[in-house]
Amino acid sequence: MADQMQPSLYDLPQSPPNFDKVGTFYIAFCATWTFLLLLGVTFLIVNRKNPILKIRALGLSLTAILFLHLYWILAQITYPIGLTLPVIVAYDVQYFFMGIWFPLGVALFHASNTRFLYVAKRQKQYAQSPKLRRKKQGCNGAATSWLCRLRNMDYPTRILIYIGLGMILQVLLTVGMWLMCRKYHPTFGIAGTDLPSGTIAEQMIELSRGWEWWPSALWQAIWTWIIAPIMIWKAWGIRDTLGWRFQTIGCCLANLHATPMWLIAMYVPAFTKVNTYFAPSEWIHLSVMCFEIFAVFVPCWLVVRQYRLRKRAADSNAKWETASQSTLRKSSTVEWKTASFIEKGLTIDYLDREMGDRLFTMSALDHVLSENPGPLQEFSALRDFSGENIAFLTNVASWKSSWPGGATEDQIRDAFTRGLVIYTSFISPRDAEFPINIPSKDLKQLEAIFERPARIVCGEARVDPATPFSMDGSSSGADGEADSDRDWIELGEVAGRIQYVGEISEEFDFGVFDRAQAHIKYLVLTNTWPKFVTEIQEQRRSGETERSGNTGKSSSTVVSRVSNLIRSIL
The missing domain is CATH 1.20.1070 (Rhopdopsin 7-helix transmembrane proteins)
Structure with a gap:
C-alpha cells in the first residue's frame, strides 16, 4: 500500500x-x-x-x-x-x-x-x-545516374545534401526512440521501458539517461x-x-x-x-x-x-603617388637597401623597412604585376585566398597587349573570344568558381556585353566553374588517360581552339575591362598587397642578423638589381 x-x-x-x-x-x-x-x-x-x-x-x-x-x-x-x-x-x-x-x-x-x-x-x-585551367571531364548528369548529378553539383549544395540525408536519419531515430520509450508517455510504447520505481530524484536522473x-x-x-x-x-x-x-x-x-x-x-x-x-x-x-x-x-x-591596414595602404598611396617623382629620385636623405624574399626558388628584391610605406603604392604594385607577378600570385592564392584577383589582372594585361592594331572583323572577333574567356573565368557569377568582387553596376555592364554569348558558348548550367571552355579530343593520350602536360593552357590557346561566331555588342572595345581592372587593382592594393609587403619585410627582419656578415659579390649584384627596381617604381 x-x-x-x-x-x-x-x-x-x-x-x-x-x-x-x-x-x-x-x-x-x-x-x-x-x-x-x-x-x-x-x-x-x-x-x-x-x-x-x-x-x-x-x-x-x-x-x-x-x-x-x-x-x-x-x-x-x-x-x-x-x-x-x-x-x-x-x-x-x-x-x-x-x-x-x-x-x-x-x-x-x-x-x-x-x-x-x-x-x-x-x-x-x-x-x-x-594560365587558365582546362575543363575536367565529368558525368553528364542530365542523361546518366543520380550519382553523376550529385558529383556535378557545386560544393556547398553537395554538402547540404549530405547533411540533409544525415539529419533525416537522425530525425527518424530520435522520433522513433521517443515513441518506443514509455518513460516519456506511460500510456504507449515498448513494455519494459517505463521509469523504474524509486524516489523523485532517482526518477529524474533516470529520465536523462x-x-x-x-x-x-x-x-x-x-x-x-x-x-x-x-x-x-x-x-x-x-x-x-x-x-x-x-x-x-x-x-x-x-x-x-x-x-x-x-x-x-x-x-x-x-x-x-x-x-x-x-x-x-x-x-x-x-x-x-x-x-x-x-x-x-x-x-x-x-x-x-x-x-586599419586598408586605410594605411590607401593613405600611403595617396601620399606618395601625388608627390613629385623627380623629387623622390633626387632625394639624398633616403638610404636604399634590399630585402630578399625567397619562395620555392623565386627571388624577389624589395626595399626594406626604411622605405616606410613607400611600397604601399600603386606604382610598386604595377611594377610587380608587369615584371614578376608569380610570387604575388602564389601568395594571394595560398595565403590570402584571392588568387583570382591577380590572375584576372595578369590575364587582362595579356589580353590588352594582344589587342589587334587593325580593326578587321576576324581580329575583333578573336579579341572578343579572348575577352569572353576572361569573363566566364573570372567575372560571371554563373561560370566563375571565385568571381571577382566588382560593383554591381560594373557587373551589369559586362553582363550586357558578354552574358548572352557566354550562355551560347557555355550553356545554361555551370559545368566546370574553374573554366567553362574545353577542347574536345585533346584531353587524352594514346592510352586514354589524361595528359598532365596539357592540363594548363594559355589564354590565346583557348581562343584559338574555340571561336564565338555570334553577334558582338557595339559596346565592346579595348577598354571594356578598364573599370573592373581598376577596381580589382585597388582592391589588391588595399588588401593583398600590404599583407604581401609586410610579410616580406618581417621575414627580412627575422633573417637580418644571419645575413649581416655576408657582404660579397652576390650582395653587390642584389644592390644593382634593386637600383633598377627603384628606377622602375619611382
Whole structure:
C-alpha cells in the first residue's frame, strides 16, 4: 500500500521560478552574452562584402550559430525557470533539442568550416600556373545516374545534401526512440521501458539517461572525435592571412571535451552536486560559446584590423603617388637597401623597412604585376585566398597587349573570344568558381556585353566553374588517360581552339575591362598587397642578423638589381 502511495514523477506539481543568486546570474549572463552576440552578428552582416567575410559563406556559418545559440539559451534558463514546466514536458523539450536541433546546428557549423579546406584546395589552381585551367571531364548528369548529378553539383549544395540525408536519419531515430520509450508517455510504447520505481530524484536522473539518448551522443562523437581531428590534420599546414585556419582549428579543439564531459556528468555520482547548479549539457554549451567566439567575434576583430591596414595602404598611396617623382629620385636623405624574399626558388628584391610605406603604392604594385607577378600570385592564392584577383589582372594585361592594331572583323572577333574567356573565368557569377568582387553596376555592364554569348558558348548550367571552355579530343593520350602536360593552357590557346561566331555588342572595345581592372587593382592594393609587403619585410627582419656578415659579390649584384627596381617604381 505504501508503494502505491509513493509519489510519481508524472504527478510532480509545477514550481515557481527560481530567481536566487544563481538563477539571477544565469538570466543576466544569458541576456548580456546574447546582446553582445547580436552586435557581432550585425557587424558581420553589415560588412559581409569584406573579402575576409565574403569568402567564408557567412550565411551558412551564421545559420549554424543561430541554431546553436537558441539551444544555448535554453540551457541557461533551465535552472531559473525549467521547473515551471511539467517535468515530462521539460525533458521532452531537452530530448528533441539534443537529438535534432543541436546535431543540425553542429552539422551546419562544421559544413561552414569544411569550406575552408575546399577554398584552400581550389585556390591552389591559381598558384600552380598563371594560365587558365582546362575543363575536367565529368558525368553528364542530365542523361546518366543520380550519382553523376550529385558529383556535378557545386560544393556547398553537395554538402547540404549530405547533411540533409544525415539529419533525416537522425530525425527518424530520435522520433522513433521517443515513441518506443514509455518513460516519456506511460500510456504507449515498448513494455519494459517505463521509469523504474524509486524516489523523485532517482526518477529524474533516470529520465536523462538511457538508450534513447545514444543517437545524439553518436552524432556528437562522430563530429567531435572523427570529423574534427581530420579537419585539424588537413588544415594544419595551411597558413592563411584571413584567420580562417585559426577559427577552424580553434572550433574543432574547443569541442573535443563536450561529449565526454556530458557523459561523465550524467553517469558519475560525484557530479550530482555539480549538476544541481551546472547541468550536464552545460559542458556542451561551453563549446557552443567557443564556436561563437571563433566564428563571430574573431572575424569582427579581423575585419577591424583589415580596415586599419586598408586605410594605411590607401593613405600611403595617396601620399606618395601625388608627390613629385623627380623629387623622390633626387632625394639624398633616403638610404636604399634590399630585402630578399625567397619562395620555392623565386627571388624577389624589395626595399626594406626604411622605405616606410613607400611600397604601399600603386606604382610598386604595377611594377610587380608587369615584371614578376608569380610570387604575388602564389601568395594571394595560398595565403590570402584571392588568387583570382591577380590572375584576372595578369590575364587582362595579356589580353590588352594582344589587342589587334587593325580593326578587321576576324581580329575583333578573336579579341572578343579572348575577352569572353576572361569573363566566364573570372567575372560571371554563373561560370566563375571565385568571381571577382566588382560593383554591381560594373557587373551589369559586362553582363550586357558578354552574358548572352557566354550562355551560347557555355550553356545554361555551370559545368566546370574553374573554366567553362574545353577542347574536345585533346584531353587524352594514346592510352586514354589524361595528359598532365596539357592540363594548363594559355589564354590565346583557348581562343584559338574555340571561336564565338555570334553577334558582338557595339559596346565592346579595348577598354571594356578598364573599370573592373581598376577596381580589382585597388582592391589588391588595399588588401593583398600590404599583407604581401609586410610579410616580406618581417621575414627580412627575422633573417637580418644571419645575413649581416655576408657582404660579397652576390650582395653587390642584389644592390644593382634593386637600383633598377627603384628606377622602375619611382
